Amino acid sequence: MATETDRTPVDGLTDTATDVSDVSDAPEADVDSDGRLERFSSVQVYVHGTIALSIFVLYLTGLPMTFNEHLGWLFSVFTYEHVVLVHVAFGVVLIAVGTYYLLYLALTALLAGRLLDSFPTLGDVRESLAYVTYLFGRGEKPAAKKYTWLQKAEIWVLAVELFLLSATGLLLWYRGVFASPEFRAALGANEALADVLLLMVRDVHVVVALTMLMGISFHLYMVNVKERFPFNKTMFSGTVSADRARHHWAEWADEELGETETPHESSEDRPVPSSRFLTVTGLSLLAFFALVLIATLFAAVLSPLPTREYLIALPADPVTHGVASIVFFVGLNAAVVLILAGAAAICYGMIQRLRGEL
Numbered sequence: 001m002a003t004e005t006d007r008t009p010v011d012g013l014t015d016t017a018t019d020v021s022d023v024s025d026a027p028e029a030d031v032d033s034d035g036r037l038e039r040f041s042s043v044q045v046y047v048h049g050t051i052a053l054s055i056f057v058l059y060l061t062g063l064p065m066t067f068n069e070h071l072g073w074l075f076s077v078f079t080y081e082h083v084v085l086v087h088v089a090f091g092v093v094l095i096a097v098g099t100y101y102l103l104y105l106a107l108t109a110l111l112a113g114r115l116l117d118s119f120p121t122l123g124d125v126r127e128s129l130a131y132v133t134y135l136f137g138r139g140e141k142p143a144a145k146k147y148t149w150l151q152k153a154e155i156w157v158l159a160v161e162l163f164l165l166s167a168t169g170l171l172l173w174y175r176g177v178f179a180s181p182e183f184r185a186a187l188g189a190n191e192a193l194a195d196v197l198l199l200m201v202r203d204v205h206v207v208v209a210l211t212m213l214m215g216i217s218f219h220l221y222m223v224n225v226k227e228r229f230p231f232n233k234t235m236f237s238g239t240v241s242a243d244r245a246r247h248h249w250a251e252w253a254d255e256e257l258g259e260t261e262t263p264h265e266s267s268e269d270r271p272v273p274s275s276r277f278l279t280v281t282g283l284s285l286l287a288f289f290a291l292v293l294i295a296t297l298f299a300a301v302l303s304p305l306p307t308r309e310y311l312i313a314l315p316a317d318p319v320t321h322g323v324a325s326i327v328f329f330v331g332l333n334a335a336v337v338l339i340l341a342g343a344a345a346i347c348y349g350m351i352q353r354l355r356g357e358l
């Protein structure tokens with residue numbers, strides 16, 4: 001059983017610091033007593049856990065504000081005021097932890113004197129092209145460094161989305177600014193423009209939140225279905241088996257472990273999902289994306305400024321009216337159940353980590 005001390009010799013900065021000195025000659029430093037490779041430092045594990053939990057709570061409290069016709073029961077249970085209060089509180093947690101992590105990354109890169117592992121490079125473009133070629137059955141699967149090109153894309157898209165959500169969230173929180181005499185005077189006493197700007201901020205907040213919901217679903221699918229079925233513990237333990245490292249991130253594993261021969265098929269990759277499960281999950285994911293896209297269209301994009309009441313181009317909104325609204329009712333409530341399950345899984349993983357059971 002790996003203990004906290006096994007995993008993190010000094011503190012969170014060790015992850016990258018050891019990368020610099022241990023490139024090929026002394027791999028033991030990153031391998032714990034169980035022969036597992038350190039992939040994430042303690043800081044990264046706890047930041048990821050806190051941010052993931054915050055995001056789940058922000059969805060649980062934000063979605064009923066947008067789709068109150070279908071998720072209004074959350075207000076009946078918790079009251080509108082409490083839901084907004086919890087939303088803003090977790091928004092503040094997200095911003096605080098995000099700011100701390102940005103500083104941590106900047107310091108880590110500065111001390112190590114090199115770019116972050118997740119920084120996009122030209123090599124990622126080459127890797128993505130090689131990956132497409134591989135998908136068409138022409139060539140080998142490209143060996144990845146610490147993060148594959150797809151993982152880096154996920155990381156950066158999510159980072160930009162979180163930044164936009166934080167900025168627009170703060171503006172919504174301090175919406176009094178839009179009504180202030182100073183702000184209105186700065187706009188040339190154009191009262192209507194001030195209102196329109198506030199509504200635009202709200203629309204950006206909603207569009208980004210819903211777009212990110214697709215990104216998060218894709219991320220959860222990749223991590224827990226494609227990479228390690230049915231529950232990937234790496235983000236809680238911070239470690240990965242040498243076999244799995246070689247299987248998914250061959251170049252990184254070679255750098256850390258040296259070019260010793262280990263099988264590329266990992267016992268950790270069992271159980272693998274059946275092809276029926278993969279098909280059903282893949283199709284459900286696509287159906288969910290379609291549902292979210294249509295809901296976003298009607299909740300924000302097609303609700304033109306200045307307010308939703310001015311939706312004159314369409315006789316009715318299918319998200320809330322007619323037979324189609326049943327599909328949205330089921331889909332959105334299913335999403336809430338999955339978000340609750342996600343929040344429970346994060347808490348379970350973090351508790352296991354705190355108890356040293358991983």
Ligand code: HEM
Pocket residue numbers: 054055058059061062063065066067084087088089090091092094095165166168169170172173174202205206209
């Ligand atoms: C993962 C991140 C986030 C998600 C998914 C999210 C989602 C949402 C959604 C869906 C709404 C409802 C908008 C509407 O239909 O009117 C909302 C409203 C709001 N959000 Fe966020 N949000 C996030 C982050 C934040 C952050 C970081 C803050 C900053 C404190 C914040 C503050 C607010 C505020 C003040 C409102 C308006 C509440 C009201 O109507 O009184 N959000 N959010």
